[in-house]
Amino acid sequence: MTYLEKAQSPLILAAVLAGLMLSNASGVAQRAGHIIPPALILMLTLVFLQIPLRGFKDVFRHREIAIASLLINFVWTPLFAWALGWLFLGEQPALWIGFLMLMVTPCTDWYLVFTGIARGNLPLSTALLPINLILQLILLPVYILLLAGAVIPVQWSALLESVIVVLLAPFATAIALRGILVRRRGESWFSQKLLPNLQSVQLLLLALAIAAMFASEGNAILQNPRMLLYLLPPLALFWGGNLALAIAVGKLLNSGYADFASLSFTTLARNSPIALAIALVAFPEEPLVALALVIGPLIELPALALIAQILLWIERKGWFAARAVHRLSTNPDA
Numbered sequence: 551m552t553y554l555e556k557a558q559s560p561l562i563l564a565a566v567l568a569g570l571m572l573s574n575a576s577g578v579a580q581r582a583g584h585i586i587p588p589a590l591i592l593m594l595t596l597v598f599l600q601i602p603l604r605g606f607k608d609v610f611r612h613r614e615i616a617i618a619s620l621l622i623n624f625v626w627t628p629l630f631a632w633a634l635g636w637l638f639l640g641e642q643p644a645l646w647i648g649f650l651m652l653m654v655t656p657c658t659d660w661y662l663v664f665t666g667i668a669r670g671n672l673p674l675s676t677a678l679l680p681i682n683l684i685l686q687l688i689l690l691p692v693y694i695l696l697l698a699g700a701v702i703p704v705q706w707s708a709l710l711e712s713v714i715v716v717l718l719a720p721f722a723t724a725i726a727l728r729g730i731l732v733r734r735r736g737e738s739w740f741s742q743k744l745l746p747n748l749q750s751v752q753l754l755l756l757a758l759a760i761a762a763m764f765a766s767e768g769n770a771i772l773q774n775p776r777m778l779l780y781l782l783p784p785l786a787l788f789w790g791g792n793l794a795l796a797i798a799v800g801k802l803l804n805s806g807y808a809d810f811a812s813l814s815f816t817t818l819a820r821n822s823p824i825a826l827a828i829a830l831v832a833f834p835e836e837p838l839v840a841l842a843l844v845i846g847p848l849i850e851l852p853a854l855a856l857i858a859q860i861l862l863w864i865e866r867k868g869w870f871a872a873r874a875v876h877r878l879s880t881n882p883d884a
Contacts, residue, residue: 566761566764582766583762585762589758590830592755614803615805630653645841647839648840648843652825653820655822661818664855664858667855767840777845781849797814
């Protein structure tokens with residue numbers, strides 16, 4: 551990780567504080583609102599540019615874990631998140647929606663860092679990235695209409711606009727740009743020279759968008775200072791519940807430790823930038839929806855770091871074999 555990536559939580563917190571301080575300045579709120587969409591669109595283009603679109607063969611080598619990860623992310627987690635929101639955020643519908651949107655978008659980038667720290671199966675985790683991305687692009691509008699629509703009204707036009715403008719357009723741009731750059735400069739330059747520098751730019755754009763959001767909606771947010779306390783219980787139960795589920799599934803499938811670690815982080819880490827971009831366009835009159843999506847990463851990063859240490863402790867205790875026993879019996883190189 552670069553120094554900027556390691557400082558992601560302080561950077562986001564600094565952006566929040568800067569935005570709040572600027573929110574009372576004359577004329578800032580209106581101008582700040584115009585900064586948010588282009589900053590997020592450019593940031594998501596960089597995110598999509600970094601998604602590896604090859605390497606699916608590693609998914610087929612670990613079919614059981616890959617299928618388990620997808621089922622947990624796109625079937626179990628939306629229902630679990632909706633139930634947690636109903637239990638803890640029923641009186642705060644905007645926070646409920648923000649929490650739900652965060653939970654139904656699996657991470658597609660820096661969670662690999664934590665997988666590496668926990669000595670997980672990085673090729674498998676990397677191969678799952680494009681699948682997770684494509685599925686959440688397709689399913690996020692469905693989740694919003696079916697689950698979020700049961701909590702607060704959702705306008706079809708605003709949702710369609712948000713999907714086209716902040717998801718499909720950056721995704722298509724990134725695919726085209728990647729092809730052009732690889733053809734002109736080569737795969738080696740693209741992967742070794744360009745991509746390592748994109749994470750820092752991506753984080754700076756995210757910080758800019760967050761600062762602008764808090765500057766434009768500072769008054770509404772300052773009137774709700776206890777939002778963090780509302781979100782802590784459902785977030786903690788989500789991570790604890792899904793970690794316990796990953797352990798149970800890993801045991802059931804007789805997986806090796808590396809596969810289990812990959813399953814854990816692919817089902818625990820969330821993709822707040824995509825959810826935040828959609829929320830700001832689809833729910834412009836509900837700043838607390840976006841607030842939940844900003845608070846989430848502040849808690850998520852230290853939580854994932856703690857979970858990585860828990861997984862290493864599980865490895866030392868020998869809960870999972872280095873490799874799956876049933877695979878060793880038929881294919882020693884699996």
